[in-house]
Amino acid sequence: MTDTAHISLLKQDARTVKRNRAEARFKAYGLIAIGLGVVMLVILLTTIISRGTGAFQQTFLTLEVTLDEARLDKTGNRDPAEIRKVSTFGYKPLLNDAFETLVATTALQSDMAPKDMSALLSKGAEAQMRDAVLADPSLIGQTVEFNFLASGRVDGYLKDRVSRESIANDKNISVEQLDLVDQLVDAGVIEKRLNASFITGADSSDARPEAAGFGVSMVGSLTMMLVVLALALPIGVAASIYLEEFAPKNWITDIIEVNISNLAAVPSIVFGILGLAVFINYMHLPNSAPLVGGLVLTLMTLPTIIISTRASLKSVPPSIRDAALGVGASKMQSVFHHVLPLAAPGILTGTIIGLAQALGETAPLLLIGMVGFIASNGPETINEALLSPNSAMPAQIYEWAKRSDPAFYERAWGGIIILLVFLISMNFLAVMLRRRFERRW
Amino acid sequence: MANTSKISARNVQVYYGDNHAIKDVNVEIEDKTVTAFIGPSGCGKSTFLRCINRMNDTIDIARMEGQILIDDEDINDPKVDPVQLRAKVGMVFQKPNPFPKSIYDNVAYGPRIHGMARNKSELDEIVERALRRGAIWDEVKDRLAAPGTGLSGGQQQRLCIARAIATEPEVLLMDEPCSALDPIATAQVEELIDELRQSYSVVIVTHSMQQAARVSQRTAFFHLGHLVEFGDTDKIFTTPEDPRTESYITGRIG
Numbered sequence: 001m002t003d004t005a006h007i008s009l010l011k012q013d014a015r016t017v018k019r020n021r022a023e024a025r026f027k028a029y030g031l032i033a034i035g036l037g038v039v040m041l042v043i044l045l046t047t048i049i050s051r052g053t054g055a056f057q058q059t060f061l062t063l064e065v066t067l068d069e070a071r072l073d074k075t076g077n078r079d080p081a082e083i084r085k086v087s088t089f090g091y092k093p094l095l096n097d098a099f100e101t102l103v104a105t106t107a108l109q110s111d112m113a114p115k116d117m118s119a120l121l122s123k124g125a126e127a128q129m130r131d132a133v134l135a136d137p138s139l140i141g142q143t144v145e146f147n148f149l150a151s152g153r154v155d156g157y158l159k160d161r162v163s164r165e166s167i168a169n170d171k172n173i174s175v176e177q178l179d180l181v182d183q184l185v186d187a188g189v190i191e192k193r194l195n196a197s198f199i200t201g202a203d204s205s206d207a208r209p210e211a212a213g214f215g216v217s218m219v220g221s222l223t224m225m226l227v228v229l230a231l232a233l234p235i236g237v238a239a240s241i242y243l244e245e246f247a248p249k250n251w252i253t254d255i256i257e258v259n260i261s262n263l264a265a266v267p268s269i270v271f272g273i274l275g276l277a278v279f280i281n282y283m284h285l286p287n288s289a290p291l292v293g294g295l296v297l298t299l300m301t302l303p304t305i306i307i308s309t310r311a312s313l314k315s316v317p318p319s320i321r322d323a324a325l326g327v328g329a330s331k332m333q334s335v336f337h338h339v340l341p342l343a344a345p346g347i348l349t350g351t352i353i354g355l356a357q358a359l360g361e362t363a364p365l366l367l368i369g370m371v372g373f374i375a376s377n378g379p380e381t382i383n384e385a386l387l388s389p390n391s392a393m394p395a396q397i398y399e400w401a402k403r404s405d406p407a408f409y410e411r412a413w414g415g416i417i418i419l420l421v422f423l424i425s426m427n428f429l430a431v432m433l434r435r436r437f438e439r440r441w
Numbered sequence: 442m443a444n445t446s447k448i449s450a451r452n453v454q455v456y457y458g459d460n461h462a463i464k465d466v467n468v469e470i471e472d473k474t475v476t477a478f479i480g481p482s483g484c485g486k487s488t489f490l491r492c493i494n495r496m497n498d499t500i501d502i503a504r505m506e507g508q509i510l511i512d513d514e515d516i517n518d519p520k521v522d523p524v525q526l527r528a529k530v531g532m533v534f535q536k537p538n539p540f541p542k543s544i545y546d547n548v549a550y551g552p553r554i555h556g557m558a559r560n561k562s563e564l565d566e567i568v569e570r571a572l573r574r575g576a577i578w579d580e581v582k583d584r585l586a587a588p589g590t591g592l593s594g595g596q597q598q599r600l601c602i603a604r605a606i607a608t609e610p611e612v613l614l615m616d617e618p619c620s621a622l623d624p625i626a627t628a629q630v631e632e633l634i635d636e637l638r639q640s641y642s643v644v645i646v647t648h649s650m651q652q653a654a655r656v657s658q659r660t661a662f663f664h665l666g667h668l669v670e671f672g673d674t675d676k677i678f679t680t681p682e683d684p685r686t687e688s689y690i691t692g693r694i695g
Binding site for chain 1: 539
């Protein structure tokens with residue numbers, strides 16, 4: 001009877017076909033987008049790892065040095081003041097002698113001057129010997145085995161960064177020296193080893209890339225994070241609780257709210273110049289100090305913490321507040337006994353994300369002088385950590401990346417690995433905390 | 442019923458911003474009596490209920506005029522602390538809202554913040570008494586440390602009632618306490634309300650006229666912000682005086 005109106009379910013009509021196609025297309029776009037993202041991530045990680053892992057290994061040269069009494073302590077009475085008078089320059093001949101002995105006692109084939117041989121070592125080798133002698137004057141007169149850092153070029157040669165072709169115009173190293181390096185590697189005198197001082201040490205001057213370490217700038221970052229945590233968390237949480245729970249809803253609070261969101265979008269370099277103007281020029285806090293860096297990053301992190309704290313306070317159902325008020329709790333009791341514990345996981349997560357953001361921030365540090373070759377020693381007290389000049393992890397990476405010697409470039413990648421390890425562990429911690437403390441109702 | 446008046450409202454007006462939500466309500470609520478507020482949605486019965494323990498204070502735009510006296514004391518007097526008032530006037534909400542804490546802590550919270558127990562064993566006693574009067578003791582006595590949110594809806598609501606009576610209030614306000622419950626849980630809660638009448642003045646807002654008829658001795662009918670009729674429940678449901686009340690209870694409006 002209704003033949004023409006009958007629609008078979010077994011056959012898809014044109015509209016359905018079109019709709020299904022559109023859906024399939026959309027799914028494909030999504031898959032492509034995710035695929036691209038994953039590929040980028042893999043490329044990023046492999047690049048970072050392949051370029052950065054080299055920084056964790058360093059070439060060392062083991063050498064027996066006779067600490068000649070005639071050169072180091074002419075009077076022979078081991079008076080520290082006397083020993084101290086001998087500068088690093090005075091130790092140089094010892095190295096030359098040591099190489100001469102090395103060539104004489106082993107089967108090394110080289111007609112280079114000993115002076116050129118000792119150029120294989122880091123320029124810090126003399127200082128290393130001197131420090132050892134000053135620490136223990138009884139070493140004078142003995143023959144002591146030292147582990148010297150090889151120079152950046154030798155290290156680069158062992159890491160395939162330097163080759164005989166690439167050094168054609170390089171005054172720092174010659175083909176003959178590389179030949180000697182080959183022999184020393186075979187003899188086991190030169191070898192690559194794990195370089196703990198990259199993780200613990202301080203930055204070095206341009207001439208000694210092999211000695212540059214990341215540790216002191218890690219301490220700088222850590223100090224700044226402590227400042228940020230100690231200031232931004234209480235201020236941010238207090239501000240959010242007041243705005244969310246106590247403040248009347250009127251145009252003043254509206255303006256404050258809008259401006260907090262605006263602050264979150266302000267470029268970080270603006271906070272840097274603000275810090276320069278207020279904390280350094282006006283309040284006369286010391287230049288390059290992690291305290292100032294921490295204050296600037298606190299300003300930068302506050303909006304993030306306030307926004308996430310308010311969001312998590314908002315997500316606590318109002319029925320909980322009613323329940324608390326209903327049994328005669330005061331407003332503050334209802335907030336501190338019930339609302340805040342429920343919002344805590346969100347607040348913690350927001351804080352950690354804010355801290356991670358601050359940890360990776362470089363731009364504001366440029367303006368308050370936390371970049372450059374700054375600290376050659378780690379701080380010893382909390383005060384010193386806060387007030388003496390230091391760098392921070394991302395600023396250190398930036399500093400290394402802009403230096404000319406490719407050996408620093410490798411260290412920049414190594415620094416990135418450490419920074420990423422920090423960031424990923426912080427984000428992981430945030431996820432763990434949220435999982436652990438999340439409560440359902 | 443020769444009960445004395447516990448709560449008296451005189452010319453109460455409530456405004457939400459420009460909206461005049463309660464218009465000139467006068468009502469005398471007796472002690473040890475269940476009073477039901479009925480009326481269509483938006484008629485102001487919940488708003489009026491929330492005036493009695495000043496929960497409307499938490500809403501910025503709400504404003505009240507007139508007087509509400511509890512035991513002849515004006516609850517809006519500047520000397521009155523709303524927190525103290527709420528300890529005296531307990532409230533049970535429409536949706537069961539236990540704290541996401543243990544059953545024990547749910548009940549113990551009020552007595553704790555009001556300093557009602559000097560030591561742990563006194564607190565234990567208060568919690569047990571409240572849970573017994575909330576008719577839920579037998580179901581939860583073995584799992585007091587379990588979260589209150591893990592109970593069924595009806596149990597949660599009885600827990601909330603136990604929580605409300607743990608602070609020894611004199612008045613218990615209930616805002617549609619059974620609307621989220623199934624008939625069996627509703628019956629249990631209604632039975633409980635009837636028992637609570639021995640000790641408290643209970644005011645219950647309900648959408649169910651059968652419920653009002655079952656549990657209350659006095660009924661107030663609200664319509665569009667006016668208190669249309671107030672009297673003995675039997676009389677309201679059998680011989681209402683106002684035509685609007687009659688229309689509502691027979692189902693023609695609402």
